[in-house]
Amino acid sequence: MSKDFSTREENYSKWYNDIVTKADLAENSAVRGCMVIKPYGYSIWEKMQAVLDKMFKDTGHENAYFPLFIPKSFFSKEASHVEGFAKECAVVTHYRLKTAPDGKIVVDEDAKLEEELIVRPTSETIIWDTYRSWIQSYRDLPLLINQWANVVRWEMRTRLFLRTAEFLWQEGHTAHATRQEAVEEAEKMLNVYADFAENFLALPVLKGVKSENERFAGAIETYCIEALMQDGKALQAGTSHFLGQNFAKAFDVKFTGKDGKQEYVWATSWGVSTRLMGALIMAHSDDNGLVLPPKLAPNQVVIVPIYKSDEELAKLNDKASEIKKSLEALGIRVKYDNRDTHKPGWKFAEYEFKGVPLRIAIGPRDLENGTVELARRDTKEKATYQQTDLAHKIEHLLGQIQSNLYQKALSFREQNTTNVDTWEEFVNQIEGKGGFVYAHWDGTKETEETIKEKTKATIRCIPLDNKKEEGKCILTGKPSTQRVVFARAY
């Protein structure tokens, strides 16, 4: 089967690419570093959006939309922010083209912009500039806004979904009257992300904070969720930042409190992107293709008829429609594929590759016996089921598949999480099987940088529920109060 398709063992990154392109999720576009998200891939993204959007609204947020372009001068207002993004910005300098004498289309040099526009790599600056006029009083707070948007970061090397020059995401930007409230907001949204990752993506995540090195440009504290991929590398799946008063000061956003005193507003921002698609793909898929958790699968069940004659097909059409209706009545997403242009075996392989969680095959034999054949994508088990009460059996199975995927990913993470105490152990682990490596660290930027230089491993996070423990830094031997999580990362 799938002989032209790479396995994880042979070439992990080719395997990933093959799944993305051959399962029709996305492909490279004519524009360097930018992808085309194909209908099947986009429908999974839409599922994610729908769930997250509801979670945001349930926690009191509203959607709004801010411009794609940001005046260059805005970036100079928050020093560390510009430093973080300056090297990867697309800049608009002109607003008109013209036809040159040789017939070619060229930029009209007369149409140079007075001030260049930056294509947003993130929207803090334009949003905080706007918030200045929205916020006067404590009565205007908290301001809880989310935006679904595209952003551009001019990456040197790109990979479908994991790192593209343009990507889709949501960015929440909130304003609060007190420090504590903003910190609580940042933590709340981190929990929303973790909840989403675990209950929908079926992906266990570590919740933690970033070290200073890895912190978002302009943040006081960056909270994150970190997931482990099947090749032992970590993937940052979402971040939530406590921004303090940095942006309020940079954009002069003040409010008058109950006491009549003016104070700068406290801020958060938080985001997840189409990178989650990459996480989803790498977390569960196998050498037979994509594996989707039922909660996010565009089709949860596919029904394939097996027949020889038109009469047989007609009977199967009736039975399949009946089954489809009973499933849809329970809110299950079903596709009945009775195309005559492809054979059953072809369809089996196709839907397997595309990760459809459950397949029903039904043929003349089943019509006689009152049965169907059910095949699970996650375990590849096949079994014959009586048609009686089939919809509820399937509903139950979908639930099982969802939790099985989570459990599998969780035990993988546990098997690939290690504690190390010496430099030698650390290097062996990072360069061997990888995974999350808990080790003591002296807490300095310099040490983290040296470790990164030597091993390519970075501190993924300092877990929120970390237990305190005396120890010695694996590199410098200086005292440490807790272990932090190291890994090589995407």
Add this chain to the structure above:
RNA sequence: CGGGGUGUAGCGCAGCCUGGUAGCGUACUUGCAUGGGGUGCAAGGGGUCGUGGGUUCAAAUCCCGCCACCCCGACCA
């Protein structure tokens, strides 16, 4: 931006060294058979050989320039 590699049918590739009718697999179209795991047989359509120049009677093939993409580094969600 440094190192390596590749551009030939929609996709994957051979041909290039040693210049002389552009090929294979797959996909596509048609017909017949087939139908419980990518079906078989037959016929057919599809190419400015990345691009510009040079050498030659003759260039996919040799020479020079350019462009694009991929991989490995540095940078990053």
